[in-house]
Amino acid sequence: MIIYKWRFAINNKAKGNDKYHRILEAAVKVFAEQGFYQSTISQIAREAGVADGTIYLYFKNKDDILVQFFTYKTKLVFDRFREEVDKADNCYDKLRNLIRRHLEEFQNDRNMAVLYQAETHQNSRLVEEQIKEMSKLYLDIVSEIVEQGQEEGRIRKDIYVSLVKRFIIGGVDEVINTWLHSGGKYDLVSMADPLVDLFIRGIGNTEIINSNNSQKDDKQTINQGD
Amino acid sequence: MIIYKWRFAINNKAKGNDKYHRILEAAVKVFAEQGFYQSTISQIAREAGVADGTIYLYFKNKDDILVQFFTYKTKLVFDRFREEVDKADNCYDKLRNLIRRHLEEFQNDRNMAVLYQAETHQNSRLVEEQIKEMSKLYLDIVSEIVEQGQEEGRIRKDIYVSLVKRFIIGGVDEVINTWLHSGGKYDLVSMADPLVDLFIRGIGNTEIINSNNSQKDDKQTINQGD
Amino acid sequence: MIIYKWRFAINNKAKGNDKYHRILEAAVKVFAEQGFYQSTISQIAREAGVADGTIYLYFKNKDDILVQFFTYKTKLVFDRFREEVDKADNCYDKLRNLIRRHLEEFQNDRNMAVLYQAETHQNSRLVEEQIKEMSKLYLDIVSEIVEQGQEEGRIRKDIYVSLVKRFIIGGVDEVINTWLHSGGKYDLVSMADPLVDLFIRGIGNTEIINSNNSQKDDKQTINQGD
Amino acid sequence: MIIYKWRFAINNKAKGNDKYHRILEAAVKVFAEQGFYQSTISQIAREAGVADGTIYLYFKNKDDILVQFFTYKTKLVFDRFREEVDKADNCYDKLRNLIRRHLEEFQNDRNMAVLYQAETHQNSRLVEEQIKEMSKLYLDIVSEIVEQGQEEGRIRKDIYVSLVKRFIIGGVDEVINTWLHSGGKYDLVSMADPLVDLFIRGIGNTEIINSNNSQKDDKQTINQGD
DNA sequence: CATGAATGAGCCTTCATTCAT
DNA sequence: AATGAATGAAGGCTCATTCAT
Numbered sequence: 001m002i003i004y005k006w007r008f009a010i011n012n013k014a015k016g017n018d019k020y021h022r023i024l025e026a027a028v029k030v031f032a033e034q035g036f037y038q039s040t041i042s043q044i045a046r047e048a049g050v051a052d053g054t055i056y057l058y059f060k061n062k063d064d065i066l067v068q069f070f071t072y073k074t075k076l077v078f079d080r081f082r083e084e085v086d087k088a089d090n091c092y093d094k095l096r097n098l099i100r101r102h103l104e105e106f107q108n109d110r111n112m113a114v115l116y117q118a119e120t121h122q123n124s125r126l127v128e129e130q131i132k133e134m135s136k137l138y139l140d141i142v143s144e145i146v147e148q149g150q151e152e153g154r155i156r157k158d159i160y161v162s163l164v165k166r167f168i169i170g171g172v173d174e175v176i177n178t179w180l181h182s183g184g185k186y187d188l189v190s191m192a193d194p195l196v197d198l199f200i201r202g203i204g205n206t207e208i209i210n211s212n213n214s215q216k217d218d219k220q221t222i223n224q225g226d
Numbered sequence: 227m228i229i230y231k232w233r234f235a236i237n238n239k240a241k242g243n244d245k246y247h248r249i250l251e252a253a254v255k256v257f258a259e260q261g262f263y264q265s266t267i268s269q270i271a272r273e274a275g276v277a278d279g280t281i282y283l284y285f286k287n288k289d290d291i292l293v294q295f296f297t298y299k300t301k302l303v304f305d306r307f308r309e310e311v312d313k314a315d316n317c318y319d320k321l322r323n324l325i326r327r328h329l330e331e332f333q334n335d336r337n338m339a340v341l342y343q344a345e346t347h348q349n350s351r352l353v354e355e356q357i358k359e360m361s362k363l364y365l366d367i368v369s370e371i372v373e374q375g376q377e378e379g380r381i382r383k384d385i386y387v388s389l390v391k392r393f394i395i396g397g398v399d400e401v402i403n404t405w406l407h408s409g410g411k412y413d414l415v416s417m418a419d420p421l422v423d424l425f426i427r428g429i430g431n432t433e434i435i436n437s438n439n440s441q442k443d444d445k446q447t448i449n450q451g452d
Numbered sequence: 453m454i455i456y457k458w459r460f461a462i463n464n465k466a467k468g469n470d471k472y473h474r475i476l477e478a479a480v481k482v483f484a485e486q487g488f489y490q491s492t493i494s495q496i497a498r499e500a501g502v503a504d505g506t507i508y509l510y511f512k513n514k515d516d517i518l519v520q521f522f523t524y525k526t527k528l529v530f531d532r533f534r535e536e537v538d539k540a541d542n543c544y545d546k547l548r549n550l551i552r553r554h555l556e557e558f559q560n561d562r563n564m565a566v567l568y569q570a571e572t573h574q575n576s577r578l579v580e581e582q583i584k585e586m587s588k589l590y591l592d593i594v595s596e597i598v599e600q601g602q603e604e605g606r607i608r609k610d611i612y613v614s615l616v617k618r619f620i621i622g623g624v625d626e627v628i629n630t631w632l633h634s635g636g637k638y639d640l641v642s643m644a645d646p647l648v649d650l651f652i653r654g655i656g657n658t659e660i661i662n663s664n665n666s667q668k669d670d671k672q673t674i675n676q677g678d
Numbered sequence: 679m680i681i682y683k684w685r686f687a688i689n690n691k692a693k694g695n696d697k698y699h700r701i702l703e704a705a706v707k708v709f710a711e712q713g714f715y716q717s718t719i720s721q722i723a724r725e726a727g728v729a730d731g732t733i734y735l736y737f738k739n740k741d742d743i744l745v746q747f748f749t750y751k752t753k754l755v756f757d758r759f760r761e762e763v764d765k766a767d768n769c770y771d772k773l774r775n776l777i778r779r780h781l782e783e784f785q786n787d788r789n790m791a792v793l794y795q796a797e798t799h800q801n802s803r804l805v806e807e808q809i810k811e812m813s814k815l816y817l818d819i820v821s822e823i824v825e826q827g828q829e830e831g832r833i834r835k836d837i838y839v840s841l842v843k844r845f846i847i848g849g850v851d852e853v854i855n856t857w858l859h860s861g862g863k864y865d866l867v868s869m870a871d872p873l874v875d876l877f878i879r880g881i882g883n884t885e886i887i888n889s890n891n892s893q894k895d896d897k898q899t900i901n902q903g904d
Numbered sequence: 905c906a907t908g909a910a911t912g913a914g915c916c917t918t919c920a921t922t923c924a925t
Numbered sequence: 926a927a928t929g930a931a932t933g934a935a936g937g938c939t940c941a942t943t944c945a946t
Contacts (some may be wrong), residue, residue, distance in 0.1 A: 012307060014373075019930090019931095020235055025926090031351070032349060033349070035263075035348065035350045036348065037263035037264075038350065040914085040915065040916085041915075041916060041917080042915080042916095045927085050931080051931065051932045052916085052917085052933070053917085053918080053919080053931075053932055053933060053934095054930080054931055054932070054933095055917095056916095056917065056918080056929075057930070061916080061917075062915095062916070062917095065237070078933055086367060088322065092430075094236025114349045117347045117348075117349075118252070118344075118347055118348050118349065120347070120403075121343045121344055121346070121347035121403060122261065122343075122344050123258060123261065123340045123343075123344065123406065124260055124261045124264065125261070127342065146429070149429070153431055154430065154431055155430060155431060156427070156429055156430070156431050159420070159424065159429060160420060163401070163420055163421065163424065164398065164424065164429055166400040166401050166403075166404050167397045167400070167401075167421065167429075168315050169400050169422045170292040170396035170397040170398070170399055170401065170403075171392065171396040171397055171400075172396070173392045173394050173396055173399070173400060174392040174393070174395050174396025174397075175389070175393075175396065175402075176355065177346075177347060177396075178392050178408050180349065191389065193391065194385070194386060195387075197427060198389065198393045198428065199393075199429055200384065200428045200429055200430035201382070201427075201430050202424065202425060202426045202427040202428030202429075202430075203372070203381050203382055203390055203393075203425055203426055203428075204318075204381060204382065204425075204426035204427050204428075205379055205380055205381060205382050210290075224256065245905095245906095266940060266941080266942060267940075267942080268940080268941095271908095276906080276907090277906060277907040277908055278906055278907080278908065278909095278940085278941090278942085279905070279906070279908060279909095279943075279944085280905085280906055280908095282941095282942070282943080283905070283906075285943075287942075288941065288942090369931095389930085469926095473926095475917080477838055484801060485801070485802070486802055487800065487802045488799065489715035489848070490715075490802065491711075492919060492920080493920060494919080494920095495910075497929095499722055502927080502928085503927060503928040503929055504920090504921085504929065504930095505921085505927070505928055505929060505930095506926080506928070507844065507924080508920095508921070508922080508927095509926065509927075512744075513920075513921075514919095514920065514921090542884075544868060546786075555881075557937055563920075566801045569799045569800075569801075570796075570799055570800050570801065572799070572855075573795045573796055573798070573799035573855060574713060574796050575710060575713065575792045575796065575858065576711070576712050576713045576716065583915085586898060594896065598881070605883055606880070606881070606882065607881050607882065607883060608881060609871070610881050611875075611876065611881060612872060615853070615869065615873065615876065616876065616881055617873055618849065618852040618853050618855075618856050619849045619852070619873065619877075619881075620854025621827075621846040621850040621852075622846065622848035622851055622855075623849055623850050623852075624848070625844075625848055625851070625852060626844040626845070626847050626848025626849075626851060626852075627841070627844050627848065629798075629799060629844075629848075630844050631936080632792045642806045643841065645843065646682070646837070646838060646841055646843065649844045650837065650841065650842065650880065651880060651881055652880045652881055652882035653834075653879075653880040653882050654876065654878045654879040654880030654881075654882075655824070655827070655833050655834055655842055655878055655880075656770075656832065656833065656834070656873075656877075656878035656879050656880075657831055657832055657833060657834050657847075664837075697909090697910095717934075718935085718936060718937085719938080720936080720937095728910080728911090729910065729912055730910080730911085730912070730937090731910075731911060731913095731938080731939075732910055732911070732912095732914060732941080733938095734937095734938065734939080735909070735910075739937075739938075740937070740938090749928085820921045854939060892933095
């Protein structure tokens with residue numbers, strides 16, 4: 001029965017069946033507004049303009065809606081990040097392109113942004129697998145940029161790449177998170193350049209820093225759990 | 227009846243009644259492990275070693291447990307940040323103290339860390355008010371540090387303070403988040419110094435940066451929605 | 453619309469339309485395997501190789517499939533019992549022929565056997581009417597045999613015919629039921645002769661019985677509710 | 679959670695909690711009247727005079743109600759059969775006691791009788807295990823009686839014990855089944871003696887049988903699938 | 905203060921049936 | 926005649942909350 005049900009579910013999707021996408025969009029909207037557990041199938045159905053039962057023609061169950069979303073929609077977006085990075089040559093431009101595109105995509109799909117934020121900061125995740133994949137994709141891109149930058153001499157060599165990844169992702173995430181909680185009233189993409197500048201130059205006044213060696217620790221051995 | 231109930235509920239708390247704290251700790255543990263909506267009152271009661279009904283002598287309802295947690299327990303922790311900051315003089319040391327203490331406290335109370343991460347990255351928050359307060363407290367500290375640093379000449383003046391706040395909080399949050407999802411196997415506090423170094427100096431190679439003016443934008447007018 | 457639908461539904465049956473029978477066979481198979489209420493129209497449709505909706509061109513609803521089955525298929529089988537009985541002269545041979553044929557038919561159509569067993573031992577029957585008819589048909593045959601046997605002097609006269617009917621049907625049914633639950637691994641028909649022997653001679657040792665009169669009650673007045 | 683729930687569920691039962699039995703009786707009544715799958719939890723709850731949810735304090739799920747019934751109530755009854763059999767000495771009396779008690783118990787608890795009939799004649803059983811156990815218990819008693827009878831010389835030796843078991847159980851079951859479908863208007867127990875007489879002496883007229891050897895087959899090799 | 909049995913609203917999910925194509 | 930996507934009523938089950946003890 002499940003096999004049967006899923007055969008045509010896939011067919012529908014392949015055919016570009018709009019009902020599948022209507023339900024997915026509706027669900028994501030409702031989830032973003034109310035949270036996954038406070039959302040009901042009935043609300044999603046109403047939002048999508050279909051009957052409750054119809055949802056189960058396209059999705060195995062409520063959880064599956066979220067999983068499908070992260071498997072298809074979000075993955076798509078993350079794949080675009082790589083394209084954008086590949087357009088640039090030097091590491092600074094790559095980083096700037098990545099972050100610009102990141103902010104742009106999340107600004108364009110606010111619901112996705114909300115779900116992504118919520119799901120990546122949850123302990124018991126419904127979409128563990130998908131998050132891990134996307135996370136790895138993103139981290140790999142950043143690693144690549146940093147390593148290239150080190151070769152180019154544009155990025156310090158006395159830093160932990162795995163910490164840098166968090167440093168960057170964290171900054172971007174927090175900028176998005178703040179934007180989301182502000183109601184998305186301002187332009188998110190305009191934060192990209194100033195943010196990249198902070199990533200590259202830090203907040204310190206260069207002259208002072210260069211004459212202040214107290215922080216110039218050598219690399220320590222840290223288990224960075226990555 | 228309700229009035230009566232709440233009179234002594236408050237008394238209990240004032241008296242430092244240990245049942246109140248046992249329930250709170252139990253709840254936080256269960257919430258951290260399973261998520262708020264997947265946790266049941268029965269599970270919390272069992273974990274705390276009390277009857278289900280007893281919980282309602284100390285808490286108005288399930289939501290209230292979370293609210294109380296953020297109102298008392300977490301606020302307590304955030305208040306300590308200020309103390310720690312006040313111990314230092316220059317802005318770099320203040321920032322380092324703040325972040326060290328932050329990581330330390332979150333490492334010491336992993337459950338709190340989990341709940342904090344989850345709740346701050348949710349759209350529909352049960353503890354909106356509390357999160358906002360804590361957030362403001364933290365942001366104010368960072369603002370203060372940054373402004374002091376600018377006066378001291380240790381921090382660049384051509385940056386948006388409100389963006390810097392997110393830049394710093396995001397990095398710290400992400401380091402904590404990664405630590406949480408790694409299972410908390412390594413020492414979180416040891417990440418403080420390298421992280422502060424990144425905040426201050428950035429990832430860029432100073433020599434290159436100083437000869438590269440393309441990023442040296444003047445302050446733009448950005449609505450930072452904070 | 454309904455009238456139209458049913459006109460050709462009847463035509464279909466008259467025409468010996470094979471889709472009607474394919475669905476019927478498929479349904480009986482599925483019902484036998486999973487039970488009526490655990491079976492779904494989708495399962496039947498898949499088994500029959502037709503669309504769900506097609507079933508409703510030939511059957512009024514799910515219940516009707518079962519009713520049709522008992523009305524046509526099973527009745528057909530029971531009609532053969534009479535033929536078989538008529539082939540024999542004396543009551544013993546008639547009884548033996550009846551039971552042999554009964555076991556034979558049920559062995560040849562295991563699914564029918566399963567449904568028959570289940571449906572005849574249910575309180576709230578979907579096919580009350582049909583079961584009653586078939587039951588009457590069978591009981592009448594047995595009655596006839598017994599009465600003929602009594603006239604022939606081959607069957608005791610101090611017995612309740614209506615009790616004898618249950619005695620015989622019960623034995624046959626139980627033999628079938630055991631066979632079904634064993635997985636139908638052995639030859640059911642081979643049980644006919646030994647069973648008939650038990651019906652006729654009982655389990656008692658004749659010599660002992662004949663010298664033991666305690667059981668030789670005269671016919672009592674019993675409301676046998678048949 | 680389940681462990682917890684079942685801890686006190688068992689306590690309740692041990693304490694002779696009447697709510698457990700009220701629900702069980704109500705369920706059995708509803709099941710008997712409408713069939714298991716047509717019965718709803720709400721109907722059972724209404725019949726028992728409790729809330730729907732209360733049922734789940736005592737039973738794991740709907741199926742479990744039936745399982746519990748067969749595990750406790752019916753098993754109890756079947757255990758009494760043995761007691762009754764042990765009261766008699768010779769095999770005929772044992773058989774008569776068994777059957778009398780069987781009819782008596784089933785007459786006294788009509789709902790049990792209905793459920794037992796339905797469940798034992800179903801292919802996909804919810805209580806497979808329990809039915810098997812009870813069936814074995816009953817079959818063992820009958821085997822014992824027959825074997826003892828053969829030693830006593832009261833029961834023929836040229837019969838298959840395993841066939842005899844079905845022969846007897848079948849007769850009893852069918853008598854009960856007929857009684858049930860008649861609406862239980864007459865006295866079931868009064869059928870015991872005539873039925874036992876049929877089991878022992880068969881329906882054949884002794885004088886004829888003894889002069890008719892055509893049926894006196896020797897034991898054949900039959901796979902009786904027992 | 906504490907208990908935990910009882911409640912019942914609410915939600916997910918199934919599936920017989922319909923109907924536009 | 927045939928299809929199968931869509932429907933929505935119905936039911937099993939959970940769990941926050943209450944209240945008699």
